[in-house]
Amino acid sequence: MSVVATKQEVVDKYLRLYKNNIDEINTYGADFLNNKRQEAFDEFKEKGFPHKKNERYKYTFLQPFFEYDYKSNFSPNTYQVNLDEIFKCDIPELDTYTVLTLNGNYYTRNNPAESLPKNVVVTSMQEASQKYPELLKKHFDKYAQKHEEGLVAFNTMFSQDGIFVHVPKNVVLDKPLQIINVALSERDLLINHRNLIVMDENSQANIVVCDHTLCFRRYLTNSVTEFYLGDNANLEYNKIQNENNESIQIGHTYVHQEQNSYSRFNTITLHGGLVRNNLNIRLLGENAESQAQGLFLTDRKQHVDNYTNIEHVKPHCQSTQLYKGILDDQATGAFNGKIHVYPDAQKTVAYQTNNNIQLTDDAKMHSKPTLEIYADDVKCSHGATSGQLDEKAMFYLRSRGIKYEEARFLLLYAFADEIISKISVEPLQMRIHELVDRRLRGELSRCHNCQITCD
Amino acid sequence: MLKIKELYVTINDQEILKGINLEVNPGELHAIMGPNGSGKSTLASVLAGREEVNVTSGSIEYNGEDLLEMDPEERAHKGVFLGFQYPVEIPGVSMVNFMKTAVNEQRKQRGMEELSASDFLKLMREKSEFVGLKNNLTNRAVNEGFSGGEKKRNEIFQMAMLDPALSILDETDSGLDIDALKAVANGVNKLKRKDNATVVITHYQRLLDYIIPDFVHVLYKGKIVKSSDKSLALELEEKGYDWLEKEVEV
Ligand SMILES: Nc1ncnc2c1ncn2[C@@H]1O[C@H](COP(=O)(O)OP(=O)(O)O)[C@@H](O)[C@H]1O
Ligand SMILES: [Mg+2]
Numbered sequence: 183m184s185v186v187a188t189k190q191e192v193v194d195k196y197l198r199l200y201k202n203n204i205d206e207i208n209t210y211g212a213d214f215l216n217n218k219r220q221e222a223f224d225e226f227k228e229k230g231f232p233h234k235k236n237e238r239y240k241y242t243f244l245q246p247f248f249e250y251d252y253k254s255n256f257s258p259n260t261y262q263v264n265l266d267e268i269f270k271c272d273i274p275e276l277d278t279y280t281v282l283t284l285n286g287n288y289y290t291r292n293n294p295a296e297s298l299p300k301n302v303v304v305t306s307m308q309e310a311s312q313k314y315p316e317l318l319k320k321h322f323d324k325y326a327q328k329h330e331e332g333l334v335a336f337n338t339m340f341s342q343d344g345i346f347v348h349v350p351k352n353v354v355l356d357k358p359l360q361i362i363n364v365a366l367s368e369r370d371l372l373i374n375h376r377n378l379i380v381m382d383e384n385s386q387a388n389i390v391v392c393d394h395t396l397c398f399r400r401y402l403t404n405s406v407t408e409f410y411l412g413d414n415a416n417l418e419y420n421k422i423q424n425e426n427n428e429s430i431q432i433g434h435t436y437v438h439q440e441q442n443s444y445s446r447f448n449t450i451t452l453h454g455g456l457v458r459n460n461l462n463i464r465l466l467g468e469n470a471e472s473q474a475q476g477l478f479l480t481d482r483k484q485h486v487d488n489y490t491n492i493e494h495v496k497p498h499c500q501s502t503q504l505y506k507g508i509l510d511d512q513a514t515g516a517f518n519g520k521i522h523v524y525p526d527a528q529k530t531v532a533y534q535t536n537n538n539i540q541l542t543d544d545a546k547m548h549s550k551p552t553l554e555i556y557a558d559d560v561k562c563s564h565g566a567t568s569g570q571l572d573e574k575a576m577f578y579l580r581s582r583g584i585k586y587e588e589a590r591f592l593l594l595y596a597f598a599d600e601i602i603s604k605i606s607v608e609p610l611q612m613r614i615h616e617l618v619d620r621r622l623r624g625e626l627s628r629c630h631n632c633q634i635t636c637d
Numbered sequence: 638m639l640k641i642k643e644l645y646v647t648i649n650d651q652e653i654l655k656g657i658n659l660e661v662n663p664g665e666l667h668a669i670m671g672p673n674g675s676g677k678s679t680l681a682s683v684l685a686g687r688e689e690v691n692v693t694s695g696s697i698e699y700n701g702e703d704l705l706e707m708d709p710e711e712r713a714h715k716g717v718f719l720g721f722q723y724p725v726e727i728p729g730v731s732m733v734n735f736m737k738t739a740v741n742e743q744r745k746q747r748g749m750e751e752l753s754a755s756d757f758l759k760l761m762r763e764k765s766e767f768v769g770l771k772n773n774l775t776n777r778a779v780n781e782g783f784s785g786g787e788k789k790r791n792e793i794f795q796m797a798m799l800d801p802a803l804s805i806l807d808e809t810d811s812g813l814d815i816d817a818l819k820a821v822a823n824g825v826n827k828l829k830r831k832d833n834a835t836v837v838i839t840h841y842q843r844l845l846d847y848i849i850p851d852f853v854h855v856l857y858k859g860k861i862v863k864s865s866d867k868s869l870a871l872e873l874e875e876k877g878y879d880w881l882e883k884e885v886e887v
Contacts, residue, residue, distance in 0.1 A: 582799065583710050583739050586710065588738060
């Protein structure tokens with residue numbers, strides 16, 4: 183028999199976990215994280231998990247997922263696996279700088295430094311704490327809105343490592359950087375990791391992040407990633423989520439953009455049990471631009487919730503959001519998107535669109551756009567649609583001899599393609615096309631090598 | 638080829654067709670005329686297999702088979718083609734992909750081999766030139782951003798690609814300028830053979846200046862109230878549809 187825990191009990195459980203393990207956490211933790219833990223502990227103690235009445239979490243109540251007893255592992259050295267042997271991304275012609283993380287820790291055999299362009303840094307937060315204290319001092323924990331998000335404090339309490347990237351002024355990363363986050367454990371596991379991406383003035387990069395689970399275990403991942411984009415920096419960030427149906431993925435992304443900077447975030451959720459993506463973008467310099475796109479394909483009892491908060495702080499900035507979802511079976515989804523225009527931000531252009539297709543009557547989609555506009559000379563719009571497949575289009579296709587199944591596929595594929603085509607890394611785009619193709623045809627859509635390797 | 642007998646049809650429980658009888662034989666060209674709202678598109682929809690349309694009684698025989706038993710795609714495989722009054726825009730589905738899927742599915746059903754990519758593109762080019770559909774349109778998504786005239790030409794283009802046995806063209810002439818109208822009529826005339834049949838639905842007479850029908854039927858309030866040769870079209874032009882009202886009540 184299960185007893186529903188009260189909010190306080192669940193919080194206490196993690197406060198105890200922290201206290202009982204603090205020495206080990208600090209021993210293997212990055213210094214900059216260690217320095218913030220006590221403060222984070224106090225913050226989390228006060229805030230706890232997002233409340234049921236929290237508008238930002240209206241459609242996803244996370245607390246029950248934390249009631250579950252996960253294993254936590256705070257001494258990374260105990261992992262004795264050779265990831266290179268069991269895991270290799272097999273996308274042909276995908277030529278990238280590749281790094282792996284294993285259960286949130288930077289994988290020790292990574293060695294991208296040899297081939298990276300001069301002065302570009304891709305390393306662990308642990309190493310960055312030692313080698314680049316000036317950069318961390320300037321950027322670390324500066325963008326995450328920890329006072330508004332108990333889960334960011336939670337992340338800071340427990341995170342020991344993550345990825346640090348620095349692209350210096352005027353440097354263009356000639357190939358995409360691929361970060362593969364692997365969850366691999368025989369036991370259900372709680373994973374926290376903390377990442378920082380610093381892109382100086384006039385730099386350019388394309389980052390591909392793949393989230394994978396290699397065993398059919400329940401993993402709860404709670405990650406925080408902070409971005410700094412200096413003047414005229416240009417970033418494309420493609421996040422591909424492909425985890426098992428038991429896994430819980432909570433991601434907090436915070437982006438700080440200076441003037442003339444450009445960011446494009448593509449979030450593709452192919453698989454996952456429960457996924458919550460928070461994307462917070464602050465346009466803090468004139469003429470900064472943000473494009474945020476998301477696509478999810480869900481079935482069975484999966485749940486995907488995309489939350490966005492685009493803040494136009496300065497004038498003459500542009501943002502476009504386009505989020506789409508396809509829901510089958512009893513899947514549920516949410517889009518909770520906010521445009522916030524500050525009083526100073528005249529001449530803002532901000533668009534938001536959310537379109538969903540529900541393939542069954544049981545699938546449920548919640549769409550909640552929020553516009554907070556405090557400037558008067560702006561162009562803002564939002565629109566949301568949710569519904570079945572377009573009957574008229576179905577009939578048109580079938581009347582030309584295209585079979586029902588194929589017509590359905592063509593329409594769903596076209597629906598998804600609007601997002602997928604925004605991935606500029608071509609081999610990756612092709613692979614996502616393939617995966618979506620197979621997914622829509624009712625086949626399993628794991629990336630070839632990213633499959634279950636535990637028995 | 639097509640035998641419609643005592644066909645009664647409802648949409649949302651409202652009776653739209655009230656006892657239609659019509660026979661179409663190979664080599665024939667029929668025109669169905671009638672004022673707006675008389676049920677012409679409903680008749681076309683029944684023939685193509687639209688689901689919202691309910692047949693409450695009557696029958697439709699197509700080459701000896703029960704047409705009403707077939708799915709829309711099966712009807713297409715067997716040679717039925719509907720030129721839509723309002724062609725549907727399908728963003729994200731390219732014309733090429735759409736037509737390739739349709740042509741090859743039809744060939745498969747007929748036990749023929751799929752066309753090679755190059756043969757298919759040759760066919761596309763040939764048929765789009767035939768109806769004067771600009772090349773850049775076949776590179777776009779289905780009907781997306783097409784003008785009214787381009788959409789109608791696109792219907793004739795698809796007809797040419799699929800080479801149907803029975804074509805039902807629902808107001809393919811409406812909203813066209815004279816050049817586009819001629820192009821559509823020209824397409825219909827050139828595709829006409831001894832072994833196929835065409836039913837053109839229109840409520841204007843001007844199309845019939847370019848297409849000479851063998852039979853003209855007037856559909857009025859869900860019934861075919863008059864059938865005759867092409868002279869009926871001229872009579873309608875002279876007297877207008879108001880004249881019908883009196884005729885029918887008599
Ligand atoms: N989907 C529908 N729902 C309800 N009524 C419809 C629908 N489609 C057509 N009708 C009605 O059926 C009648 C015939 O329409 P239609 O077949 O389109 O006529 P026509 O093509 O001759 O102009 C009209 O009264 C129209 O309002
Ligand atoms: Mg009509």
